[in-house]
Amino acid sequence: EVQLVESGGGLVQPGGSLKLSCAASGFTFSGSAMHWVRQASGKGLEWVGRIRSKANSYATAYAASVKGRFTISRDDSKNTAYLQMNSLKTEDTAVYYCTRGVPAARGNWFDPWGQGTLVTVSS
Amino acid sequence: EIVMTQSPATLSVSPGERATLSCRASQSVSSNLAWYQQKPGQAPRLLIYGASTRATGIPARFSGSGSGTEFTLTISSLQSEDFAVYYCQQYNNWPPGGTFGQGTKVEIK
Numbered sequence: 001e002v003q004l005v006e007s008g009g010g011l012v013q014p015g016g017s018l019k020l021s022c023a024a025s026g027f028t029f030s031g032s033a034m035h036w037v038r039q040a041s042g043k044g045l046e047w048v049g050r051i052r053s054k055a056n057s058y059a060t061a062y063a064a065s066v067k068g069r070f071t072i073s074r075d076d077s078k079n080t081a082y083l084q085m086n087s088l089k090t091e092d093t094a095v096y097y098c099t100r101g102v103p104a105a106r107g108n109w110f111d112p113w114g115q116g117t118l119v120t121v122s123s
Numbered sequence: 124e125i126v127m128t129q130s131p132a133t134l135s136v137s138p139g140e141r142a143t144l145s146c147r148a149s150q151s152v153s154s155n156l157a158w159y160q161q162k163p164g165q166a167p168r169l170l171i172y173g174a175s176t177r178a179t180g181i182p183a184r185f186s187g188s189g190s191g192t193e194f195t196l197t198i199s200s201l202q203s204e205d206f207a208v209y210y211c212q213q214y215n216n217w218p219p220g221g222t223f224g225q226g227t228k229v230e231i232k
Contacts, residue, residue, distance in 0.1 A: 035220050045159075045167065045210055047220030061219045097166055104173070107214030107221055109157040111178060113166040 002026035002112050004098050009117030012088055016121070020083040022098030022114055030054065030076040033101035033108060036083050038094040039116075046094075050101060050108075051081060066092075088121045095119075125149050125216050129209075129224035135232040142198040144227045146211035151191045155215035158187055158196045161226075162207045170209075171196065198229070206231055 008020040022034065033056070036048040049062040051072040060072050071084040081098055095116040101108030126149040136142045146156070154174040159167040169178040171187035174194060184199040198205055208228045214221035 037220065044225045045212075045223040047218055047222070050219050063218060063220075101220070102172070104155060104214060106153070106155050107216075107219065109169060109172040109212065109214055110159075110167075110220075111169040111172075113168070115166055 004100070004112055004114035006096065006098050006114040006117040009096065009119045011120045011122065013123050014088060014090055014121055016088050017084070017086045018088065018119060019085070020096055020098075020117055020119070022081040022083075024079045024081070024100070027100065029079040033103070034072070034074060034081040035099050035101050035108070035110060036072060036081075037097045037099060037110070037113075038092075038119075039097070040091075040094045043094075048083070048096070085119070088119075090121050093119060093121045124218070125152060125213055125222050127211055127213055127222055127224035129211060129227045131227060132225070133228045133230060135230050136201050137232045138203060139200050140232075142201055142205075142229055144196040144198075144209055144229070146189075146194040146196070146224050148192045148194075148213055150216075152213040152215035154190045155213060155221075156187075156189070156194050157212045157214065158185075159210045159212065160205075160207045161210065167210065201229070205229065 033052045035050040052059045069087045074081045097116045099110040099113045156174045158171040161167045175187045208226045211224040
């Protein structure tokens with residue numbers, strides 16, 4: 001079964017840090033681009049960033065709203081992707097999903113998705 | 124950045140009826156468009172990619188059409204499990220994860 005399981009969410013104060021994990025199974029993780037997408041309560045989906053595979057030099061890219069504060073990494077030996085979030089702001093409060101990017105001629109669609117982990121930034 | 128606009132925001136439909144959801148891109152995205160379904164408290168689920176190709180396991184009552192800037196998701200005969208929020212995503216242009224529409228909620232009439 002293809003599966004993604006996120007962990008590491010919780011309550012953090014503004015300016016703090018948090019690291020999320022995404023454990024993958026059921027597919028060739030090492031060959032896949034992994035993305036993070038977030039969703040504030042009652043709102044739509046916002047792409048956060050992605051990390052490509054070793055064959056693509058582990059290239060990362062980020063949304064403007066998180067660039068310079070968030071870092072995506074991966075450990076292919078553990079089939080796990082990570083999202084390190086620093087200098088957190090109240091507007092970063094959201095459910096964070098990891099998802100596999102399925103390559104198309106251009107860009108990626110996303111399948112599957114993890115169940116999400118809630119990050120709350122509040123004093 | 125391409126802006127995706129979905130309409131209507133809310134669609135009230137009776138079970139068994141047809142539902143038609145629209146998604147418009149601010150510039151052409153060719154056929155690089157996906158649709159997702161999200162139920163309350165759950166993660167999004169891929170329904171359609173390439174504007175019209177159903178994902179594995181998606182029932183035939185779901186169909187996608189369109190190209191360029193205008194796209195449609197049609198649910199031919201709504202079942203109780205289809206009441207949810209639907210998002211479109213373009214993946215033709217930057218950023219690498221594309222951009223999502225704001226969603227259409229399909230509710231029971």
